[in-house]
Each structure stands twice: as structure tokens, then as C-alpha cells.
Amino acid sequence: MRYWLMKSEPDEFSIDDLAQVSGQSVAWFGVRNYQARNFMRDQMQLDDPVFFYHSSCPQPGIAGLARVSRLAYPDQTQFDSTSKYFDPAATAERPRWFNVEVTFVQKTRLLALAELRADPAIAGLTLLARGSRLSITPVDAGHWQHICTHLLGLPASAGGTQ
DNA sequence: GCCAACGTTGGC
């Protein structure tokens, strides 16, 4: 089991949007960065826990928990010439972009980026690395536990194995 | 809106 942090612009798709379709599996389409794609395609496993992070907004930070509900498959928007995610170089035989699906677990309080930066226990979190802009980053098990129990006040089992 | 940091493109 691996742990992840996935960024979304709340204007596009927020934790409330995910909560509204609670129980449904939602495609994480539109990722157009190779490193982030590789995480989804090569490393994400069913039921991996995910921090849902709000970016490019007034209050950037962790807004909730999700989990991976379907393994990666070709991102359909790359084939759609009317989509802003259209990629003319992609073909059905050789798709370039992939997405997993995720499902809602729970909302949390808004754990602000500034709070994350202020906690030395998670100084190594990839999100906090200088110049980091990846929209999908791995989270160490220890960092996951620390954030859940100490910063969010959730039980130690939050998001993990039941 | 600014700008640092990083990724991608394409000429050579």
C-alpha cells in the first residue's frame, strides 16, 4: 500500500464535488505531466489512500481523504478534439496519458499549506520540496500517519487498512 | 499580477 497526495483546483473540482458523488468512482483525467502519469500508471494500487489537496486557490491545503477505486487506464480526454486535454499525438493503439479513478472517503478540516510547512515532523513531504509543482506526489507512511493523527485528529487507521 | 522553478520543444 502506498499513500498519495493529489492536487485539484477547487474551482474545477473540489472535495465538495467529490463528496457530492460519494460512492461513485471518479476519473482523475487531465494529468499531462509524465512523472505524475507514471505514478498513476505504474504505482497506484487499488484502495491506496489519498490526500485531496486544494491548489491555486485562496486557501491551499489538504481538504479531505479519498482512495484509489480503479487502476489506471487511458485518459479518454486525450482522444477528444473538443477537450482542452486533447493530445493530437495520442492514438488508441498508443495512448500517452492515463488516469486512475478515486472515490470519496471523508472531508477534513482545511489543513493549510502554511501549517504543513510549519511542522518539522513532515519536513520531507514531497509537496513541500523547493520548487515542487507535481500534481500527484507520494506520501511516506510515517508522514501520512503524522498528518492524520497529529494535524487532522483522525484515528490512526484513517485512510489505511481496515 | 509577479515570478521562481521546472518541464517541453525544436533548431543545430
Next chain:
DNA sequence: GCCAACGTTGGC
């Protein structure tokens, strides 16, 4: 393969 130019991300 190098690297300059350009594009994007995303916090502030």
C-alpha cells in the same frame, strides 16, 4: 545531445 526559448504551475 545541447541548450535557448517558451510554456506552465502555483504560492504569494
